[in-house]
Amino acid sequence: MRIGDVAAATGLTTRAVRYYEEQGLLSPGRTPSGHRTYTPADIRRLRTVSELLQAGLTVSDVRSFAHVLDSAPLRHPSGAGEPDRCDVAEVAQHRLGELDQRIARLSSIRDGLASQLTNRFGDLFAPAPAPAPAPGPAPASAPVSRPGNCPAPDGT
Structure with missing residues (x-):
């Protein structure tokens, strides 16, 4: 082919x-x-x-355990922690930990911004609650009512 x-x-x-x-x-x-x-x-x-x-995962992550990509199953029947399985688990846990740190950092930034906007603009800014993570694609957002003559962020 x-x-x-x-x-x-x-x-x-x-x-x-x-x-x-x-x-x-x-x-x-x-x-x-x-x-x-x-x-x-x-x-x-x-x-x-x-x-x-x-x-x-990154290309580097996948490359680190590429030698087991074609093996099936990754789990040894005895349940022993053979090196191949450990490579995959170590890379996956590392990547998941990095993502958890990024999520925590972004959540903190979001909360700080919402707090600053509320403190500075009071009634003019009513932040929406932080969205709960959705398993599928993000739903289309409904139009937001804006107090007074406030333009939308895109200027409309």
Whole structure:
């Protein structure tokens, strides 16, 4: 299978496929003339890589446990903590911890801004409560009523 076919099958660009190869996440075969050839296993790997990146891991994170991407299952039947499983867990816990820190920092910034606006503008600013995280796409927001002749942030 050629790179264009793989890109179409995975929803990636040919450039992304080449980049993942450069990063050591994929090792396609080569024809005698040097053209890349891909197998169904390569497509599965690229889909896995894409899903992990979309979930919030970095290329570096995925590269650190790329050697176990194709193994199934990651969990050893004995339940023993083999090194491969530990690599994945360590990277995942590190990334989740970083995201938790970023969320806490952004929540603190949001609360500080809302407090400053309330203190400075009182009645003119009635902050909306912090939104609860939603599992799906954000719903379309309803029009906001503004006191007096206050323009919307976009100037309308």
